[in-house]
Amino acid sequence: MTEERAATGEFPLATSLRIQGRVIGALCLREVITRYGRHNIGFLWLFVEPMTFTLGVTALWTALQRYHGSSLPIAAFALTGYSTVLLWRNMPSRCIGAIRPNFSLLHHRYVKVIDIFVSRVLVEGIGATLSFVTLSFFFTGIGWINVPEDILTIVVAWVLLALFGASLAIILGSLNERSELVEKFWHPMSYLLFPLSGAAFSVDALPPAAQQIVLWIPMVNAVEMVREGYFGSQYRAHYDVFYLVSVTLILALLALILVRQASRDLKQE
């Protein structure tokens, strides 16, 4: 990147960030066009797809009159619960096995392994966020749920969970380059984690001993925090922000180490 710096005379870090931003932007566009094409509604699928998932789950839970242990309407429960699942579950699924089909892109000197991961995580994150926001407006508009009580808490919880999902995604994506067992395990793991993630239950409804245990699962803390922000006065939330932040930071550090190792050991078939 020496060449570009010489041309513009800016700081090395600024040059690197500019190049990386450019590359990640290009990769995101490529990803979106490849996945959703330009047919029918095109890139709108980016958030219509996760929206249909959440809507489907809402419909299913409503039909089954699912007991979730709180007085909240089911739509409110499904929206806050299932949207968060999309956030932490889809990011790893998209990053596992992301390198192999894109290996040849690494011949372009500016493209690094981490850019491929970050672009996929970004696309997933933007899709899940747009879906959550759109459905929030929709359900509020038709009067099924109330306007969020504390938007800042929701945003903080959402961003923390997104960072958690992104770190997990990059860790699993990097490890999968070493052993494909990761891919084999993630599938059943993500299924098993779904009922445990807090999406489908309220911590307050559990016996105190069980509460202590489930709060070790980072996602549970984030979901509870989203619900606190949404319905604070009608909902007894249980969570530990400090724990969530610590876990996320540790995972993020681990992700950076592993991605570095993975890009060093990469080899073309």
Place this chain on the structure above:
Amino acid sequence: MIRLENISKDYATRQGRVRILSDINLTIAPGEKIGILGGNGAGKSTLIRLISGAESPTSGRIVRRMTTSWPLAFSGGFQSALTGLDNLRFICRIYGVSTEDKIAPVEEFAELGRYLREPVRTYSSGMRARLAFAISMVIEFDCFLIDEVVAVGDSRFRAKCEEELFGKRADRAMIIVSHNASYVRKHCDRAAVLNQGVMHHFDEISRAYKYYDKLMK
């Protein structure tokens, strides 16, 4: 200038670590054209991947003071679900150059007609290679990496490629890896021979050629 300092590259295999390149030293000055000869499995493509930055060396250091191209006429980077035009746009975005003024040259050079706006998966291998070469000519580099003979399309198209590369870009540095000695002789100032991961340098191409000839027997 590009300089490889004591470069070694190992790969982990089921039978343990295998050394593909050992202790390679090489310096390429601006405008210089270097041929690297080697038989199958000599480590030529690995060397190119290290220089392009797609892989990292196990030990040693690569100093780059010139912009280097991706391996020329290499078409693996295409996303086959996207159109040729989308792939061109992607490359332009990565290198931070505008696309609009590049479309006409690529259209003209690759001779794809309306297929430029069709998914790459519908292309024949010749069309793919023509698009790859045309896109390679859109971004300007100080040093071009050329893996094997640029054997793209029919002889008329090949002549066009040669003119574009060795005619119009005669001032650039080039690293040509090939098993074709006469191709290297035609285009390079000096040559080295890669044999079982070890690089042998020669001042004169004819010496390199003789050595390589002997190896191949």
